[in-house]
Amino acid sequence: TDSPLKKNLLLKISGGNYTEFEPGRMRFHRSDFSLEILNTSRADQRLYEYSVSKGPEEEVWQIQLEVFEPVADPRVRIVHRERSNGSCWLALRCRAARGDAVSYSWGGPGGLCRGNGSALNLSFALGGAAPGCVCTASNPVSSRDAAFDPSQCGLQ
Numbered sequence: 001t002d003s004p005l006k007k008n009l010l011l012k013i014s015g016g017n018y019t020e021f022e023p024g025r026m027r028f029h030r031s032d033f034s035l036e037i038l039n040t041s042r043a044d045q046r047l048y049e050y051s052v053s054k055g056p057e058e059e060v061w062q063i064q065l066e067v068f069e070p071v072a073d074p075r076v077r078i079v080h081r082e083r084s085n086g087s088c089w090l091a092l093r094c095r096a097a098r099g100d101a102v103s104y105s106w107g108g109p110g111g112l113c114r115g116n117g118s119a120l121n122l123s124f125a126l127g128g129a130a131p132g133c134v135c136t137a138s139n140p141v142s143s144r145d146a147a148f149d150p151s152q153c154g155l156q
Helices: none
Strands: 011-014 017-020 026-029 034-037 047-054 057-064 074-084 087-096 103-107 119-125 133-139 142-148
Touching (some): 017 026, 074 142, 087 133
Antiparallel strands (some): 011 017, 026 034, 047 057, 074 087, 087 119, 133 142
16 A cells, blocks of 8 residues: 655645644735745755645645855955066956855956956956956845955055
8 A cells, every 4th residue: 555645734724714833933924825934944945835725626836945045255366366568467266155056247347357157367457447346146045245456466
């Protein structure tokens, strides 16, 4: 014999009344029929099911909840530096110590600092105005910036 399918219920609504099976852990909003999970943790990341029975029929929706750790403040560091013929060439790397599904982008005035990914290669004339670069580390729940001033070709 096969084992029966078991599900843990968070909320059951019947005849206009509702029962919360984990009070204090979630909050049901009658106004828009939404369910809020309080103090979300990685353990909450799973498949949820929402079903509505109408007489002999049942409608079922499945929702995959993803939980992301926010991005920590990123740090920009110089991984390579060259000076020659009055120009400066920098290879920069941007990294956030924590965060899930982190993506990186670069920006700044004049377009010299534009790029995607954690690495940026930057070249500019020595003695002129060095571009200010900003690395943005982001994920679906947060975004953090780190500014980098390459004046004096990184010899600050």
